[in-house]
Amino acid sequence: MKITLAxxxxxxxxxxxxxxxxxxxxxxxxxxxNSFDAPDVLPWLKSGELVLTTGYVxxxxxxxxxxxxxxxxxxxxxxxxxxxxxxxxxxxxxxLKAADDSNLPLFEIPNHLSISDLMLSLLRELLSYENKQxxxxxxxxxxxRLLQGHLHGKDAIFAEGREFGLLQGAGYICLSILEKSLTGxxxxxxxxxxxxxxxxxxxxxxxxxxxxxxxxIILQSVDKEEISRLHxxxxxxxxxxxxxxxxxxxxxGTCINDVLEISKSYKQAKQAITLGTRIKSxxxxxxxxxxxxxxxxxxQHVPDDFLSDYMSEVLDPxxxxxxxxxxxxxxxxxxxLSCCGRSxxxxxxxxxxxxxxxxxITKIKExxxxxxxEGETVxxxxxxxxxxxxxxxxxxxx
Numbered sequence: 001m002k003i004t005l006a007x008x009x010x011x012x013x014x015x016x017x018x019x020x021x022x023x024x025x026x027x028x029x030x031x032x033x034n035s036f037d038a039p040d041v042l043p044w045l046k047s048g049e050l051v052l053t054t055g056y057v058x059x060x061x062x063x064x065x066x067x068x069x070x071x072x073x074x075x076x077x078x079x080x081x082x083x084x085x086x087x088x089x090x091x092x093x094x095x096l097k098a099a100d101d102s103n104l105p106l107f108e109i110p111n112h113l114s115i116s117d118l119m120l121s122l123l124r125e126l127l128s129y130e131n132k133q134x135x136x137x138x139x140x141x142x143x144x145r146l147l148q149g150h151l152h153g154k155d156a157i158f159a160e161g162r163e164f165g166l167l168q169g170a171g172y173i174c175l176s177i178l179e180k181s182l183t184g185x186x187x188x189x190x191x192x193x194x195x196x197x198x199x200x201x202x203x204x205x206x207x208x209x210x211x212x213x214x215x216x217i218i219l220q221s222v223d224k225e226e227i228s229r230l231h232x233x234x235x236x237x238x239x240x241x242x243x244x245x246x247x248x249x250x251x252x253g254t255c256i257n258d259v260l261e262i263s264k265s266y267k268q269a270k271q272a273i274t275l276g277t278r279i280k281s282x283x284x285x286x287x288x289x290x291x292x293x294x295x296x297x298x299x300q301h302v303p304d305d306f307l308s309d310y311m312s313e314v315l316d317p318x319x320x321x322x323x324x325x326x327x328x329x330x331x332x333x334x335x336x337l338s339c340c341g342r343s344x345x346x347x348x349x350x351x352x353x354x355x356x357x358x359x360x361i362t363k364i365k366e367x368x369x370x371x372x373x374e375g376e377t378v379x380x381x382x383x384x385x386x387x388x389x390x391x392x393x394x395x396x397x398x
Contacts, residue, residue, distance in 0.1 A: 002029035003129045005050065005079045005105050013121045016113060017081060020091060021099035021106040028105065030078045033122045035115050042068075047076040050122065052083075052115050059086040066098045073102035081118070083109040139164050143210035147174070149263035157259055165208050170220040171227035172262050173234050174253040176269035177215040177241065198240050205233050216266060230255045231291075238287045249273055252289045271297055279389045295383075299390055307387045314384035317367040329367070332360045334385050337378060 006026035008014055019026065031048030034041070037056055045051060051072060058064040072080055080099070082091060091108065099106035109118065142160055145151050158168045199207050199217070205226050208218040219234055221227050231252075238250045251272035253265030268290035275296050276288025290297070299307065312319075318330045332350065336357065339345040343361070347354040361372065370377050 002031055002048070003126060004029055008050070008122060008125065009107070011121055011125050013113065013117060017107045017109050017118075019105060019107045021096040022079070022102070022104045025079075025103045025105050028078045030122070030126065033119055033126070035119060042071055045072065045075050045077055048078050049075075050078040050081070052081045052109070052118055054115065055082045055086050062092060062094050065092060065095045069095060069098040069102055069104055069106070073099075073104040077104070079105035079107065081107050081109050083111065083113070083115060085111050140210060140212075143208070143216070144212055146259075147210065147212065147216060147263055147266045149260075152260070154259055161259075165206065166259070167206065167220050167222050168259075170222045170259075171230050171255055171257050172218055172220050172259070172265060173230045173255045174262065174265040174269045175217040175219070175234055175238060176251040176253075176266065176273060177217065178249045178273060179245075180247045180249060194244070195241075198244060199237060205230065214270070216269075218262065227255070227257075235287070235289070242286045246286075248286065249277065250287045251276070252287070252291075254290055275300075295386055296390055299387060304391065308391060311384045311387040311391065314368075314380055315388060318364065321363075321367055329360055329364050330385075330388075332357065333364050333381065336361060336372075337382055337385075341372060 004027050008030055009017060009019065009026070029048055030050045032046065033050045033052065034045060035052040036042075037054055058068060069080070084090075087108075091106070095106065098104075109115070142151075142164060146157065146161065151157050158166060162168070195209070205219050205221045208220065210216045210218075217237070219230055219237070221230065226233075231254075234252050238252060241248060241250060251269035253268035253272070256262065256265050272288040272290040272293055275293045276285065279293070279296060280288075315330070318333065321327060322330050328350075332346070335349050336343070336346045339349065343357045344354050347357045350357070364370075365372060368381075370381070372378065372381075
């Protein structure tokens, strides 16, 4: 990306110039700037070049004025600025029409501004912009390699990463953020300042961000107390982002204390999104924590036929009963187990009376022939339920 003519005309000094034609093409990028007072320079002008002139050589030649416009447009120059000393009554109408017809931006330079002053301001801005772009590219390359685990040697990592804010001896946690849709002002990547504001007001923990195919946020801290709350800070931040940008899906990795394992936390954050959106496909959830989904990550490496056999052996009586009676025993069992066997809490979560839960649990015990107070039984049931969601994610919303 290069600075556009519209952006250049906001620079101090240039903001005194007035665009009089070709306004529809102010988004043209400026690659370089040139000036001339002799026509023999035209063959050397290039695409993206902004041309400045006093206009002396063509001040009384309308044909030359129009030909100049056509020639610059043909070469796809960024625009033409003319000092008004020789055009006291404004630029000729033929020039304005030619510029509008050719979509070439044309602007007037006030008499008190010298061409050299404008060129100096522009060159300084172009150089500054290029330096920023180079810095951003170096930052992107560094974080891309760090997050993908391609960097080795802690000293080398910190020697390079210190420039971009990477803290040594810190705790880290990664968030991966994907956009479901790109819609106008709510687009996540189009509002980096708002992102920075949300993060800074959400937590005292410092952060780094990088744009790969997703947006990655690395929360970091060297303070022991802050390190202990990195995970909760990540959740707090994720909730703020989800509320501010409804079109995002967020994955949260685990906390790590080794800079060489930042790639591991990032991989987990991405995997959390993959697993979460698969398993909870009917829910409206947009934040997924790898810690909650780690068991699914393990299970997905087991052959499907083995998982299916295990799930059927444990849960078939409930699955069959629910199908034949349009009942909700399977969901009741999962909520009951997630509430550690507390009937009142399970009833509240399901929106039913406590007696209804007790009746259903009695029926579940009867169908499964199981004692839900035994730890091994509870483990087998929870394992089977996770397998069910992994193999049949649309069974019911969870």
